[in-house]
Amino acid sequence: MTSAELVFVPTPGMGHLVSMVEMAKLLVNRDHRLSISVLIMKPPFDSELDSYTSSLAASVDAARIRLIHLPRVNTDTEISSGGFHNRYIESSKPHIKRAVADLADSVGSSRRLAAFVVDMFCTTMIDLAGEFGVPSYVFFTSSAACLGLILHLQSLQDKQHVDITKFKDSATELDFPSFANPLPAKVLPSVVLTKESVQPFLEHAKRIRAIKGIIVNTFAELEPHALGSLAGLEAPTVFPVGPILNLKGETKKKADGGCRGDDIMEWLDEQLPSSVVFLCFGSRGSFREDQVKEIARALERSGHRFLWSLRRPPPKGKVDVPRDYMDPAEVLPEGFLERTASIGRVIGWAPQAAVLAHPAVGGFVSHCGWNSILESIWLGMAVATWPLYAEQQFNAFELVVELGLAVEIKMDYRKDFLMETDIIVAAEEIEDGIRKLMEDVDSERRKKVKEVSEKSRKALAEGGSSFMSLGHLIEDILSNMP
Template sequence: MKKAELVFIPTPVISHLVSTVEVAKLLVDRDERLSITFLIMKLCSSSKIDSFIDSVRTASNRIRFIDLPQDEPGPNQPNKTFFSLSETQKPHVKEEVSKLVSQSESSPDTPTLAGFVLDMFCTSLIDVANEFGVPSYIFLTSGAAYLGLVFYIQALHGEQRVDPLEFKDSEAEVVMPCLANPFPARVLPSFLLNKEWLGSVLAQARRFRESKGIIVNTFEELESHAINSFSNGNTLPVYPVGPILNLSRDGHRDVESDEFKDIKQWLDDQPLSSVVYICFGSMGSFGVDQVKEIACGLEQSGHRFLWSLRQPPPKGKIEPPSDYTNPQGVLPEGFLDRTANTGKIIGWAPQTDILAHPSVGGFVSHCGWNSILESIWFGVPIAAWPLYAEQQLNAFQIIVELGLGVEIKMDYRKELKSDGNEINVISAGEIERGVRCLMELCDEKRERLKEMSGKGRKALENGGSSFTWLGRFIQDSVDHLP
């Protein structure tokens, strides 16, 4: 029985790395022929990423991690960071893969290189896979509808000569094969309406088409319309293998920490399904003006809340938000005293533990794809407040396509003034309305969400849709080896 090696290259941000590692675990658990080597690029030093990787190193002797050298950073180019990183790392990737191939050739017991699995932002490394004569697969950390959207925009631009920038500030509705409902142009992700970003995304879509197939963190039952839109024979294989979630808290803060115990204790003291949880992901934060409106909206709603409030990075810095040492300075005067019995402000949030807690009845979210999958898994409805990336599309899916959540502002775009505050500040009244709609959601929607949660869990079980698709990927990527 021939052993096979897959080289995984993730984008080095925690939201991408975690789900990529979870896919690797599924693969090695499923097929004993498989080994996986992760090549880890460095974007900036991150203790969160380092501790996560350290916790996984011991989990399987068939998954290993190799750190690539960190090149000297050039000038800050926020619009090109992810796309340019894999380009600059090509020589290092080539060097490490050459070592793997040499080992394989010199020892009959060493696995044969079977292919590359590349993060959606690492498409330039298809060139390196081609040099070694092996196929490349893409791992998409977004949903299938996102894949359909970029393919649609690329075809529109390339074949019909339509400039997507024309959709900016348009009231038009776009009909796309990947969505069952017309899609308002005002909900298009910002990067498709920005000249600097658009070129990178169109190039990304073209490179997607050069791969051998695309693994997607979704499941058939959740995005059946989008997945069926790829079965017309004109697109490459798409493997929906999700929901891929990290539920074991690998690399997160110690569950025995005082901080964690304090959050859990507070939730334990609240009535069933009474708490709205507010969190905007690992990169989400707001300026003082918007923070004050959120605080007033929460207070006016009268609902209990657990709010993960993070401090924006210093101006001009590309780094994740940090915890406030004292949030009192950014909150309305007296807010903490007035809400002492009904609310709790935290920094970092153990999200899966919070969503799993029976006292949590709703989630105000930025609609990152991981957060959407987690909310569905735990059956917690979402009030959508997307910020960036493809989150507007994700919000549209949750509200319009699936009918599993409510809207705070589906077409919100995070744009900053020179003082660091948001250009578009959502008022306390809008936030209050959204929170009330969320927490008073009808039984029919909650039942539908519970049903989808069950389908997601079944998809991963033996014989489920994602289980079957993962088997098909193994067949396509490994079984062809001599």
């Protein structure tokens, strides 16, 4: 029987690559006729991604999933423009074309190039798929509501000639088909509020309309309204197949040969059930010193046990990922570590999924990256929202207002492309959010989180909504194979 070879083109960032590799595993485990080549672009600044990809080899079936590392493209990282990622991806296009040509030459009569599956920010690769005579699918790594948002914004701009950037700093509320509630303009993604980035971003939406189908990392029971709205937005066929998760996470080695994270888990083992609030802000999450001090004051005043993943920001003006502090005391209030030694831990990198799954953890202060949201839902974890960048403000609004699954710390907190901001969230506001998160133990919100957690597991089980949707996707791929 002829097998189908899929080409996956992920965006070179942890949040996108991890879920796309997990999607590849899901497909090959479901149907023996599928094999996948994942083309990995190497960004010039994300060492976290390098260590992740090097650890991937042991976790994938090498006969069915091939990881093809593309040559590094030299790009200046002293970049101040939001168009940096688009330019970087475009500069990788010749390498991708060459890799697919080599792949097409190597497939025999029993294996045929069937389709491209491209990340939501790699939609210009659809042209390459056309050159190779195969259809394209987009893998959308955010919510169905966010997909509805960008389709609607693109329609507003191109059909109704609305200048989207006029909503920057606006107090207005907007009606969007993918939301039941009015959406405050202040939670729109930064990329659509900036003149230099809105057009390239909405070009993705335009190209998405022309592809074969959209694979969305969500599930029908989580976003029924948003998913129901997409047909009216002229979206192609949508396949909600989530939650797609990497719950094993990444293992990091310590200098002594042990695994980083072991001591964290040992400390959690000593704590009472649901007593610890966990603060973690994703692979790019960090704060400058004055904000760090406000968080510390809030934690100390709240009196709750805490585990805080605190990371050093990149040098000012440089595109890079945060690093661990050699000594976090240098940015914390004087004596903070000594005063809180009995109730809290300040750490660097954290094994997020393992921490969230630990019974001692009772609440999660999160940046609201979509993967982190899906992890917290799967694990039944209550969340307090503190978004930083990308579409995270929008995700926070969906979680707090639309779905009623979280409490707010600061929904419109926002960093620019270089992860800088003038906003300071006061200790009182942070403390209030932590108290609401940790002390509403019998709230309707916590019950709802547990219910949605159960639904997420049923969605992936045999006969569940995402299980069935994945089957429809495979049928679609095989029936449209050239």
